[in-house]
Amino acid sequence: MAHKVWILNLDDFVFKSKALDALKTHSLKYIQLLKPGDFCVLSPLIHRDQAFLDYMARIKKIEHKNWVFLPKEQRQDESLVAAISRDEELLKKLRRLCAMGYVVIPLIYTKEFGHLSWLCENKLLNNSIAVQEANNKLVFKELCKKFGIPTIAPVYEAGMNKVPRILATLNPQETYLLRRPFSAGGYGNIKGNLVDLLPLIKQEHKEADFYLERYKEIYKTLGSLCMLKDDEVSFVGIDSQLIHKEAWEGCSFPFQRLPKGILDEIREKSLMLACYYYGKGVRGQINIDWAIRKKDGDLKLRALECNSRYNGFGLCLRLASTVYGINRRDLHFYMDTKMRFAPKWTTQKLIDELDKINAAIPFKGGVVLTSGVEDGKAGFCFIATNAQDLATLRKEFKRHITGLTERPTRDWE
Known part of the structure; x- marks a missing residue:
């Protein structure tokens, strides 16, 4: 290599x-x-x-x-x-x-x-045109429609170089999500009703392409990862994502807490889309985000977007293999990129404390600092080979790193 x-x-x-x-x-x-x-x-x-x-x-x-x-x-x-x-x-x-x-x-x-x-x-x-199409949320929605994969449809499109298009009846009482066709990590996602969004819509017409979709309550946001190599397309698995204020802030893997039929459907549809992109000349990692909605007591699957690039899931895979020699078949991880701390914690102080934690654990894995401290926040990835060891890592972390504001556990389950 x-x-x-x-x-x-x-x-x-x-x-x-x-x-x-x-x-x-x-x-x-x-x-x-x-x-x-x-x-x-x-x-x-x-x-x-x-x-x-x-x-x-x-x-x-x-x-x-x-x-x-x-x-x-x-x-x-x-x-x-x-x-x-x-x-x-x-x-x-x-x-x-x-x-x-x-x-x-x-x-x-x-x-x-x-x-x-x-x-x-x-x-x-690589095929830059195909990569750009894969990352364009509106083009992805059209592709899903061809494949019979349900998505959340846009209701309005406009932008700097576009004639505005109203695609469905707009209701002033409903909540909408303003999104950009080409943007990652939740940058530019804004939630609100039409009155709240109207000043932004007027401004966005001059600056960038955007669209509106109806805001839907989502039970779980999941990500599937496929590898597109020169000689094969493979499915890696499914993670559970942490979404805060319409933006991605972390993930955990593996995720299996849904009926097998839905997990199998995610795998099947992910490979279907990955094979399509492979045929177009895309290589590397393809990550697809999925929403699980509850409707009339049933769980409904919706495709959200595609990311033809490295994302949090891929970063954790690389950390596990390069730092701890853990392959993806044995991997369990928990990643939070926005943990908050008391002011005394600096990047170096956190590094020193993590070295102590990692030196004391009796199993394969550890805690990795994934960003330096800035504005009282930093990111961490907890890596182990089973769920029990992962839970132990998190407990040890809480014991050593005082003044920590951590996510509620339910956000990850």
Whole structure:
């Protein structure tokens, strides 16, 4: 398996007005994808928490010192990929690594990255048009309709380059969700009635494409993960997601607390969609989000969206395999990216305490810090090989990390 240079192009996931915010907030978390021998390219605009970088290098066993590259400059109005593409010195470095057998790989394969890949003489093929279609929520809904997979239908579409379309009767008394066709992690999702949303709708017409759908109460939000490799399509499993204020904040795996028929249906439909995308030339990870609704006492399955990129599920798989040598067949994990702490907790203090916790546990696994402390919040992934050990890890964590505000258990069950 070739070593990689990761382009952490998080700003390509999110609609333009929030792209820089996403890049600054989440970039360092994706360092979890690296393996020994890998490099990564970060934006010069982000704050680099050196304690967190050193910690990641240690637990991931990255031995070379200069494993983080930066373009010389990134303007506020340009993407990370664009900044790399105009830094000739960095391009030469990437070309040399590609000539040595490295593969330059992005978090999401875009048309712009395809051009950068060509400039680097990189041996990575993907279909940027198919990837973009897979990540477009409205295109995904149309594909589900063709496959007979129920979704939550849009009722209104509009945007900067679109003629507004009313697709269903709009009721001022109902609650709606304003969403962007191409955005990740809940960026841009806003809930409200038409009166609340009208000022935003007027503004969004000028800035970005968006749509409205009726807000539905959801019993569970689940994610399924498929791997699309050159020679196969495989189903990894199903996780349970933590959604707060219409945004993703964590997940747990494995999830089996639903009737077997529904779980089998998720597996079948996930593979159906993954095989379709594979035929279109998409490679890598495909994550599909699903809603479980309760209606008249029955559980109903609805497809929500598709993400052709690495997400929280994929990050936890990589952490488990690279830090603890745990494969996905044995894996149990619990991830919360927004835990809150008392002010005394710094990134380094948390790292020191986690080292003590992990050194004392008598089983395979441990707790990984998944982000540095910022505004009193940080993320963690608890990793074990069975449910009992996972519960023990969480208890030990609570005992050592005081002043913690944790999620109620019911959010995960």
